[in-house]
Amino acid sequence: MMHHLIDRYYHLNSFIHSLDPRAKLIGFFILILSIVLIKDLLACIFALVISLIFLFLSKLPLRFAFEQLKYGLMFLLALFFVMLIFGHKPFEMLLRAISALILIFIAFATSRFDVSIKALNQIGFPNKLTQILMFAYRYIFVFAEEYERLSMALKMKGFKRKTSKYTFETIAKLIATLFIRSYERAENVHNAMLLRGYTGNPSTISSFKITAKDLMFVTLSLYLAISLHIIAWML
Amino acid sequence: MDAIEVLNLSYAYEDQKALEDVTFSVEKGEIVTILGPNGAGKTTLFLNLVGILKGDGEIKLFGKRLEDYSRRELVKTIGMVFQNPDDQLFMPTVFDDVAFGLINLGFERGEVVERVNEVLIKFGLEGCRDRYPHHLSFGEKKKVAIASVVCIEPRILLLDEPTANLDPISREELVKIIRDLNSDGITILIATHDVDLALQSDRVIILNRRIVKIGKPKDVFLDLDTLKQNGLDAPQIVKLFLKLGFEIPQSLDEAIEIIAKRCNSFH
Numbered sequence: 214m215m216h217h218l219i220d221r222y223y224h225l226n227s228f229i230h231s232l233d234p235r236a237k238l239i240g241f242f243i244l245i246l247s248i249v250l251i252k253d254l255l256a257c258i259f260a261l262v263i264s265l266i267f268l269f270l271s272k273l274p275l276r277f278a279f280e281q282l283k284y285g286l287m288f289l290l291a292l293f294f295v296m297l298i299f300g301h302k303p304f305e306m307l308l309r310a311i312s313a314l315i316l317i318f319i320a321f322a323t324s325r326f327d328v329s330i331k332a333l334n335q336i337g338f339p340n341k342l343t344q345i346l347m348f349a350y351r352y353i354f355v356f357a358e359e360y361e362r363l364s365m366a367l368k369m370k371g372f373k374r375k376t377s378k379y380t381f382e383t384i385a386k387l388i389a390t391l392f393i394r395s396y397e398r399a400e401n402v403h404n405a406m407l408l409r410g411y412t413g414n415p416s417t418i419s420s421f422k423i424t425a426k427d428l429m430f431v432t433l434s435l436y437l438a439i440s441l442h443i444i445a446w447m448l
Numbered sequence: 449m450d451a452i453e454v455l456n457l458s459y460a461y462e463d464q465k466a467l468e469d470v471t472f473s474v475e476k477g478e479i480v481t482i483l484g485p486n487g488a489g490k491t492t493l494f495l496n497l498v499g500i501l502k503g504d505g506e507i508k509l510f511g512k513r514l515e516d517y518s519r520r521e522l523v524k525t526i527g528m529v530f531q532n533p534d535d536q537l538f539m540p541t542v543f544d545d546v547a548f549g550l551i552n553l554g555f556e557r558g559e560v561v562e563r564v565n566e567v568l569i570k571f572g573l574e575g576c577r578d579r580y581p582h583h584l585s586f587g588e589k590k591k592v593a594i595a596s597v598v599c600i601e602p603r604i605l606l607l608d609e610p611t612a613n614l615d616p617i618s619r620e621e622l623v624k625i626i627r628d629l630n631s632d633g634i635t636i637l638i639a640t641h642d643v644d645l646a647l648q649s650d651r652v653i654i655l656n657r658r659i660v661k662i663g664k665p666k667d668v669f670l671d672l673d674t675l676k677q678n679g680l681d682a683p684q685i686v687k688l689f690l691k692l693g694f695e696i697p698q699s700l701d702e703a704i705e706i707i708a709k710r711c712n713s714f715h
Contacts, residue, residue: 347539347540351540351581398535401532402535404500405530405535405536408498408528409548409597411548412552417544417551418557
């Protein structure tokens, strides 16, 4: 079964796609860090404009971007309404969060996910965290396929989803079965790793190369990050 | 020299006995098939041989006790391929998966790349190098799972149900791979229900928690009562040749040879 998540368009030919994944992640992290620290509304609007320009430069289809971002945006909107009643500067919060979300999306959508994980590892992300990400990316599809198979089996036995206690109980049992299978799989995977000499250290190799273009991108990100704060300070 | 020696091995999961007093040996360079019904203890036996489970009794690999091997030495001596390739392929790409063992063993980057490329070509998987395991067919996953162990160049290879759920062409490819690996000098132990695969091995062991029978495939498959008592059956070709009163062949080529000889004798 062919599954793709965020990296469906990793093969496109854009300036952002052509960057070294480490430079890309560092550049976007600098920008995100800067964006989450600004408090001025106009600077926040400027941050959103920068994010949208990067989205445009990445040549990622807007429909795909919206599909991938919609749940995050829905969550942020819900948070925005709560902040409207109880919070402080809800518009600024919303704009900052959307900008950061778009940048994170671009960073991961323009490289293969496994390449992004390796890049994360190389720029100093904790080894355990990157390994968890790697396993999550590998097994989320196996998990999805097992869920589809079990759902299909339920349908074949005449099961129909309704708003009833029976439906909830059946779905709960299906999820419990998946958890038990995952637990057993985890044990087998751990054994398979030990049998190939796993000691807990990073076990991947990658061939990244930083070029002048990558350095220029990181410099540009740094420049934009500082500019946002200068704008906020001047206003 | 014996590659594997197992002496009085017993293992129990809590109070459920899985292996009882198992004793056998495998010579260096042999292909031996372990046949047994579901729950016969085949996988448990394999997990004991690789040191993941520790039962009562003694296991020696090339004359050295299993306990005396360091983990690193053991990885280079014996490798195991699991029944479900999804349990074996845990890295994000085929390349990363095949390289995993070599990186853990401390091979230099250049050597890792070279050996992985060599193994992928040997298994006809060069086009899959950068593919995600979840984009592979079941047969390709099985081949990658074997490649990921073979690239470490273990002296003994344990294959748990290697032909299960494979289509006939993938099965044939896999049988050829097993034969090629054996001709490279690797001792191979196979746990399977596939009696046709067992027919092509050097020896067959029937395991049903205890060792029931050990012998040449022809001898084991002629003992139909023992096979039946242990939930097994003889290959169709054996049954056919028994009915015809012909000598039992060990492969299709041998079967053709026997039939040709018989035809000639009629003339």
